[in-house]
Amino acid sequence: MKRALLTCFILCFGRVILQGWNDYIDNLIGQSRDASGFEHVDRACIIGLDGGAKWTTDSHQNALKLSSNEANTIAKAFKSEDFTQFMVDGIYAEGVKYQFLREEDSKIVFAKKKWNGALTLQSSKTAIVIAHTKEGGQQGNANKAVGVIAEYLESLGM
Numbered sequence: 489m490k491r492a493l494l495t496c497f498i499l500c501f502g503r504v505i506l507q508g509w510n511d512y513i514d515n516l517i518g519q520s521r522d523a524s525g526f527e528h529v530d531r532a533c534i535i536g537l538d539g540g541a542k543w544t545t546d547s548h549q550n551a552l553k554l555s556s557n558e559a560n561t562i563a564k565a566f567k568s569e570d571f572t573q574f575m576v577d578g579i580y581a582e583g584v585k586y587q588f589l590r591e592e593d594s595k596i597v598f599a600k601k602k603w604n605g606a607l608t609l610q611s612s613k614t615a616i617v618i619a620h621t622k623e624g625g626q627q628g629n630a631n632k633a634v635g636v637i638a639e640y641l642e643s644l645g646m
Contacts, residue, residue, distance in 0.1 A: 509534060510548045512637055516619055517550060519633035528625035529633055530605075535559045535616050537567055543615060552620050553582055562618070566611045569594040581607055581620070596635075598627065608634045612641040 513532045520529035531552040534543040540559030544551055554562070558580045565571050574588040579599045586599035586607050599607040606621040608630045617638045621630040 509543045510545055510551075512617075513544055513548050513550050516617070516633045516637050519636045520619070520621075520625075520629045522626070522629055526625075528621055528627075528629035529619045530622040530625075531620040532634075533618050534637075535563060535618065537563055537611055537614050537616055539563055540616075552618055554618075555580075555583070558582075562609065562616060566595070566597075566609070566616050571597060574599070579607060579609075581618070595638075596631075598631070600627075606630070610634045610638040612638045612646055614646045615641055617641070 512534055516532045517527050517529045521527050531550050532544075533552040533554060535541065535554065536543060540554075540556070540561075540563035542554070542559065546553045561573070562579065565574055571588070571591045574597065578585040578587055579597070580586070584601055584604055586601045589598040589600055591597045595611045597607075597609040603623060605623045605625065606627045607618065608621065608627060609616055609618045615638075617634050619630045619634045621627045
């Protein structure tokens with residue numbers, strides 16, 4: 489039923505019709521666009537807060553393709569609101585280790601990898617929205633885009 493509710497909606501930043509979870513990737517990337525039209529996010533995904541199951545699929549051309557172990561580790565940290573493992577070991581995404589930068593309000597995490605961009609992760613009630621900022625992009629634009637999607641899911645009770 490929740491999935492059916494999300495198949496179509498109107499986002500406050502314009503009329504956007506989504507057909508499924510993978511459309512959230514396109515929407516998130518679009519939300520990262522600056523005034524000159526540059527998209528700061530190049531890959532994204534959404535995983536479940538309970539266990540890290542993928543909501544978006546790896547078949548999308550701009551999917552951030554987390555391994556099940558990476559997704560599970562991320563979900564476990566967000567579920568417990570304990571980011572100590574990220575502080576000690578970093579955050580892994582697509583086999584790349586990103587340096588933990590900080591967390592805010594036990595629901596937003598920032599990480600960076602020199603020459604390989606940055607990650608922004610934000611949880612809602614049942615999901616974690618994750619975006620990769622391409623090298624040379626501004627993580628602030630990614631943070632805004634991730635926040636839009638996570639807050640929308642939160643507004644649906646998700």
